[in-house]
Amino acid sequence: MNSLQNGAFDLSNETTREDFNLLLKALDASISGIILTDNRLPDNPIIYCNKAFEIITGYDRSEIIGHNCRFLQKEDRDQKERAILRDAIKNGKNCVVDIRNYKKDGTFFYNELFMSPIKDENGKVNYFIGVQNDVSLRKKAEQDLRKQQELMEKRVAERTQSLKENEDYLASIVQTVRESLIVLNPEFKVLSVNDHFLKTFKVTTEDTEGRLLYELGNGQWNIPALKELLESILPTNNPVEEFEVEHDFPYIGKKLMILNAHRIELEGQYKDRILIAIEDITDRREIERRKDDFLSIASHELKTPLTTIKGLVQIMQRMVPPGLDEKFSSVLDKTGVYVDRLNNLIAELLDVSRIQTGNIELHKDLFDFDKAVHEAVETIQVATKSHQIKISGSTNENVSADESHIVQVINNLLSNAIKYAPDHKEIDVYLSRVSNFVKLSVKDRGMGIRVEDHKKIFDRFYRVGDIQQRFPGMGIGLYICDQIIKNHGGTLWVESELGQGSVFSFTLPLNKHAA
Amino acid sequence: MYTKTILICDDDEGILEMLAIILEGSGYTIIPVQNSLNIYETIEREHPDLLLLDLWMPVLSGDQVLRSLRNNPQTHELPVIVISASRDGQKIAEEAGATEFMSKPFDLDFLLQRIHQYLN
Numbered sequence: 001m002n003s004l005q006n007g008a009f010d011l012s013n014e015t016t017r018e019d020f021n022l023l024l025k026a027l028d029a030s031i032s033g034i035i036l037t038d039n040r041l042p043d044n045p046i047i048y049c050n051k052a053f054e055i056i057t058g059y060d061r062s063e064i065i066g067h068n069c070r071f072l073q074k075e076d077r078d079q080k081e082r083a084i085l086r087d088a089i090k091n092g093k094n095c096v097v098d099i100r101n102y103k104k105d106g107t108f109f110y111n112e113l114f115m116s117p118i119k120d121e122n123g124k125v126n127y128f129i130g131v132q133n134d135v136s137l138r139k140k141a142e143q144d145l146r147k148q149q150e151l152m153e154k155r156v157a158e159r160t161q162s163l164k165e166n167e168d169y170l171a172s173i174v175q176t177v178r179e180s181l182i183v184l185n186p187e188f189k190v191l192s193v194n195d196h197f198l199k200t201f202k203v204t205t206e207d208t209e210g211r212l213l214y215e216l217g218n219g220q221w222n223i224p225a226l227k228e229l230l231e232s233i234l235p236t237n238n239p240v241e242e243f244e245v246e247h248d249f250p251y252i253g254k255k256l257m258i259l260n261a262h263r264i265e266l267e268g269q270y271k272d273r274i275l276i277a278i279e280d281i282t283d284r285r286e287i288e289r290r291k292d293d294f295l296s297i298a299s300h301e302l303k304t305p306l307t308t309i310k311g312l313v314q315i316m317q318r319m320v321p322p323g324l325d326e327k328f329s330s331v332l333d334k335t336g337v338y339v340d341r342l343n344n345l346i347a348e349l350l351d352v353s354r355i356q357t358g359n360i361e362l363h364k365d366l367f368d369f370d371k372a373v374h375e376a377v378e379t380i381q382v383a384t385k386s387h388q389i390k391i392s393g394s395t396n397e398n399v400s401a402d403e404s405h406i407v408q409v410i411n412n413l414l415s416n417a418i419k420y421a422p423d424h425k426e427i428d429v430y431l432s433r434v435s436n437f438v439k440l441s442v443k444d445r446g447m448g449i450r451v452e453d454h455k456k457i458f459d460r461f462y463r464v465g466d467i468q469q470r471f472p473g474m475g476i477g478l479y480i481c482d483q484i485i486k487n488h489g490g491t492l493w494v495e496s497e498l499g500q501g502s503v504f505s506f507t508l509p510l511n512k513h514a515a
Numbered sequence: 516m517y518t519k520t521i522l523i524c525d526d527d528e529g530i531l532e533m534l535a536i537i538l539e540g541s542g543y544t545i546i547p548v549q550n551s552l553n554i555y556e557t558i559e560r561e562h563p564d565l566l567l568l569d570l571w572m573p574v575l576s577g578d579q580v581l582r583s584l585r586n587n588p589q590t591h592e593l594p595v596i597v598i599s600a601s602r603d604g605q606k607i608a609e610e611a612g613a614t615e616f617m618s619k620p621f622d623l624d625f626l627l628q629r630i631h632q633y634l635n
């Protein structure tokens with residue numbers, strides 16, 4: 001480097017050419033991209049780029065000389081760095097930006113761009129120099145770090161906040177729940193109550209807190225059932241849950257309530273305090289009852305015209321003159337089948353409503369289980385020409401159960417067996433006594449049910465995936481059956497594999513002492 | 516030839532009509548009564564051999580009718596088949612003294628079979 005003398009260039013001819021080449025080599029050895037643009041030409045085109053620029057961007061210099069540098073942004077033009085650059089260029093200033101750029105093959109990278117004007121002796125900007133570095137990795141690390149920090153900060157803030165708010169929060173929950181809460185000391189003196197309690201029972205804090213529960217409001221809480229609960233059940237360390245109490249309160253009238261009571265077992269200042277939560281379900285019960293009534297009436301009303309239709313269809317069936325087209329009677333038969341189906345649906349609707357509200361009524365009587373099963377099977381067999389139902393085994397037992405409901409379950413299992421095994425003619429019903437239970441199984445050789453679905457098919461409104469498409473209408477029947485059997489203290493379950501047929505079984509307990 | 520008379524009491528016209536068609540077709544004389552308030556007087560006048568009685572009817576319900584029929588020595592023994600779409604119908608009907616209960620919708624063949632049985 002002969003032209004560089006004491007920090008300044010000596011531009012005499014002999015040295016320049018050699019040194020110029022040397023500098024170019026130095027520029028090409030840089031790992032930073034370096035470009036020059038000519039600001040005097042329109043749109044500030046690139047007039048020089050080094051090797052590193054080619055490597056970083058993936059473009060060959062021949063492809064970019066004469067272009068404005070913005071091509072590196074591709075379509076990603078909506079960045080604030082762009083404006084910063086424009087400003088700096090306009091004002092002939094330095095700037096450093098991290099700008100999102102794209103290589104020739106479209107790969108994204110973060111470009112740390114240092115841009116600086118080159119001015120002549122009059123201060124006029126003739127050129128710009130740009131130095132580029134691919135800082136994607138650094139950028140990503142920075143971003144990750146920042147995210148991590150933000151997350152940590154957020155967590156710390158949340159934690160602090162939550163600790164600080166915890167008490168207020170708990171207090172406000174207690175005040176806003178739509179359930180009445182009472183805290184008692186071990187001697188049944190009221191320590192605190194929430195707003196809902198005050199509102200529901202139309203009392204004030206003054207005439208509640210610090211007084212004995214049983215003495216509140218002229219003894220309106222002196223309810224025998226509640227006393228029993230607090231004095232005999234709670235001390236045994238058992239929480240009391242879903243305890244129903246009906247009580248006629250002065251001022252607010254008859255209320256149906258659900259009580260949950262807990263004794264606080266923490267050591268320390270809260271020990272042995274009693275927490276009572278009271279839910280007023282008077283209105284809910286009333287609504288449920290009205291829904292039941294509505295469905296009862298609706299189903300009754302629907303069944304009346306259905307009875308007429310069914311009768312008329314049967315009359316037509318009798319009137320079919322001999323020798324008439326087969327099709328005619330087959331259409332009539334089908335009409336009858338669908339009328340029956342509609343009738344079943346209406347009945348199920350009512351059943352579900354009653355089950356949901358826990359109003360399923362069982363009229364238990366002692367009856368001959370085997371006989372009932374044989375009769376039910378016979379009825380279905382008469383109406384089913386497609387399948388053979390075979391009964392084997394016996395229980396020789398009388399069971400105490402609601403016969404019509406049990407028959408309903410048997411019918412449901414049989415009609416499912418028929419419906420879901422259309423190509424397999426045999427259905428086996430097996431009766432047995434197991435310990436102190438009677439057991440009935442219905443076995444078909446139909447499509448079977450995947451193990452994953454064994455529990456689901458007893459859900460309300462569940463129908464097994466594609467079976468639903470091929471065999472619609474299983475509907476709510478099994479749900480109802482399950483509930484009926486459960487209400488009798490038995491179980492209903494299925495054993496089956498896909499393609500291997502299904503066995504539905506239920507048990508009913510034998511109660512030797514009943515009736 | 517004396518034909519047996521069946522009185523049908525139901526507030527639903529469709530049911531009355533439908534039952535009339537099938538029962539007349541089977542050779543019975545039918546007296547339809549849509550308003551249960553008229554039932555005593557009709558029974559008094561016509562002396563039916565059997566009564567088909569609905570439960571849920573306005574003003575005077577089927578079980579009320581049935582109770583007073585059972586308290587009256589003249590109709591104490593009258594075969595009464597109660598037909599109802601109500602779930603609890605069976606219990607109500609039995610307690611009121613029904614000879615037989617059938618839930619709606621019923622099977623005509625079954626109904627006819629029972630009627631023949633009571634009337635022969």
Ligand SMILES: Cc1cc2nc3c(=O)[nH]c(=O)nc-3n(C[C@H](O)[C@H](O)[C@H](O)COP(=O)(O)O)c2cc1C
Nearest residue numbers: 037068069070072073082085086099128129130132
């Ligand atoms: C010397 C120089 C180098 C530049 N290098 C880049 C670069 O590497 N990447 C980029 O996105 N923009 C770069 N620019 C900026 C663009 O060329 C352009 O000035 C910027 O996008 C703003 O102008 P515009 O809004 O007309 O696009 C550079 C500009 C100059 C003068």
